[in-house]
Amino acid sequence: MQMKESDWRALLTALRNGNLVPMLGTDFIRVQDNGRSTTYDNLIARELAKRHDIEDADLTRISVSLEDATLNDVVAACVRKEGDNCRFDLHYDVWQIIQEMPVEAASALAQLAEISDISLFVTSTCDPLFETILGKAGQVDARVYRCKDKAMEDLPKEARTRKGTRSLYYLLGKAEPGTMDFSICDEELLRFIRRLHDSTYRPRRLFDALRESNLLLLGVSFSDWLARFFLWLARDRDNLSADEARYLREYLADQKAGKDQPFVMFLQNFSHSTIMAADQPGEFVAELHRRWLEQSKAPQTSARGAEPAPPSAMPRGAVFLSYSRSDAPAVKTLYAELTRAGIPAWYDAALQAGDEFDTKLDYNIQNCSLFLPLISTGSLGREQGYFRREWKKAVERDERFYGTSKGGIVPIVIDEDNSIMRSPESCEGMPRRFRELQMYHCPLGRPTPDLISSLRALPHSPASP
Numbered sequence: 001m002q003m004k005e006s007d008w009r010a011l012l013t014a015l016r017n018g019n020l021v022p023m024l025g026t027d028f029i030r031v032q033d034n035g036r037s038t039t040y041d042n043l044i045a046r047e048l049a050k051r052h053d054i055e056d057a058d059l060t061r062i063s064v065s066l067e068d069a070t071l072n073d074v075v076a077a078c079v080r081k082e083g084d085n086c087r088f089d090l091h092y093d094v095w096q097i098i099q100e101m102p103v104e105a106a107s108a109l110a111q112l113a114e115i116s117d118i119s120l121f122v123t124s125t126c127d128p129l130f131e132t133i134l135g136k137a138g139q140v141d142a143r144v145y146r147c148k149d150k151a152m153e154d155l156p157k158e159a160r161t162r163k164g165t166r167s168l169y170y171l172l173g174k175a176e177p178g179t180m181d182f183s184i185c186d187e188e189l190l191r192f193i194r195r196l197h198d199s200t201y202r203p204r205r206l207f208d209a210l211r212e213s214n215l216l217l218l219g220v221s222f223s224d225w226l227a228r229f230f231l232w233l234a235r236d237r238d239n240l241s242a243d244e245a246r247y248l249r250e251y252l253a254d255q256k257a258g259k260d261q262p263f264v265m266f267l268q269n270f271s272h273s274t275i276m277a278a279d280q281p282g283e284f285v286a287e288l289h290r291r292w293l294e295q296s297k298a299p300q301t302s303a304r305g306a307e308p309a310p311p312s313a314m315p316r317g318a319v320f321l322s323y324s325r326s327d328a329p330a331v332k333t334l335y336a337e338l339t340r341a342g343i344p345a346w347y348d349a350a351l352q353a354g355d356e357f358d359t360k361l362d363y364n365i366q367n368c369s370l371f372l373p374l375i376s377t378g379s380l381g382r383e384q385g386y387f388r389r390e391w392k393k394a395v396e397r398d399e400r401f402y403g404t405s406k407g408g409i410v411p412i413v414i415d416e417d418n419s420i421m422r423s424p425e426s427c428e429g430m431p432r433r434f435r436e437l438q439m440y441h442c443p444l445g446r447p448t449p450d451l452i453s454s455l456r457a458l459p460h461s462p463a464s465p
Contacts, residue, residue: 003251003277010449011251012291014214015117017446018416021210022112023171024123024130026070027219027254028281030106031129037106040127045074047097048090052078075185087180094184095175098127105129108282111289112218113137120159120167120209124220126175126182131168144170145203146181147195154203169206171196212418215250219281250274253284308336310346318344319410319455320368322390324379330414330445331374337447343455345372365393370455371409373434374445375420380429395433411439412451 014020026041046066056065058077113134134140143153159167172192173182183189195201323331331347338345371394398409411434413420424435440451
């Protein structure tokens with residue numbers, strides 16, 4: 001039940017590539033109470049119990065004390081004691097408690113907010129504590145799902161590509177005055193989940209982001225069957241290709257779930273893409289933050305020295321990186337990452353004035369182990385460019401070796417979104433052969449773990465003409 005080093009590497013790569021979405025639950029949103037760490041949910045529950053004269057005796061039927069009660073436990077006790085008509089007052093009280101009660105948030109919340117490579121967060125709690133902390137780290141765009149709204153509040157179109165602003169989505173409503181449209185008990189949670197299950201009322205762009213991303217579930221301590229349903233709902237990847245879905249993972253950091261044997265058995269037998277860490281979510285985030293900081297220091301150190309550049313002669317068995325000049329930053333990033341991973345690569349930055357460009361490039365295309373064209377919306381929009389000559393030469397080589405292990409082409413999509421991969425057949429300017437091949441999505445040139453694994457598996461011997 002512990003994360004392996006390979007799991008951490010994959011998680012950090014997803015994080016660096018901007019392809020990780022944390023989903024926050026009540027067991028992650030923790031605060032200090034008289035020197036003791038507790039969930040914010042429990043603190044709100046105990047204050048709500050005081051306002052409605054709920055005591056330990058009112059919770060004996062569920063074998064829970066106020067010290068450990070959840071908001072759901074106290075709400076259920078209030079409804080039994082006062083009747084169903086008290087629900088509006090309960091929602092107003094919860095909002096008022098959140099507004100009036102000062103709290104000291106656990107350090108893990110600030111650590112998660114500090115990880116700047118994360119652009120989208122989803123929360124299943126109704127309180128704005130993490131939103132407040134996230135706002136201190138930078139600009140945040142908060143969106144709220146409401147069951148009673150006919151028009152769903154979705155992520156903005158540019159949410160996953162814009163710079164400087166991060167998004168926080170309240171999946172089960174947000175505590176607000178004058179409304180009951182946020183979940184404070186299991187019955188209301190089910191109402192939200194049932195509506196989210198209906199594709200008519202589902203925030204499409206949000207669920208696209210969940211479907212196409214690696215998920216980090218932090219303290220989302222739903223019951224066994226609901227956790228299974230929620231995992232399915234969040235990662236419904238039927239519309240993705242097998243190659244796109246193959247390397248997506250759900251990382252589940254929840255100590256309670258680790259003790260739930262039926263749920264663990266379900267994950268082990270039916271959810272092979274879920275990696276479970278039986279850690280407290282706060283401890284997991286602390287370790288993730290530590291590793292992220294260490295990794296973040298590496299580019300700063302290398303930036304002080306010379307940026308890695310390809311040698312003048314292409315190494316034996318290297319992969320050939322072909323790119324449009326407008327995509328030069330992406331090819332530099334991809335070359336540096338492949339080099340760090342021990343994969344020989346080359347692109348034309350080493351050529352000097354006076355070199356026989358055509359002769360050298362033709363020779364390298366014929367003798368590379370793989371041809372990697374970097375594809376972007378910008379490059380496809382260019383009708384002319386030297387890279388088009390390289391693409392043509394690579395396709396001709398590929399046709400000569402058709403049906404053999406030589407002459408391979410691996411298209412690399414470097415746009416931040418993956419619209420090119422979704423419908424390559426509609427992309428004008430892309431060679432027909434490229435559309436028939438497996439593509440890899442490497443936003444801004446940052447390679448994914450599956451690309452690194454695939455390239456490492458190759459013998460890196462040149463294809464003979």
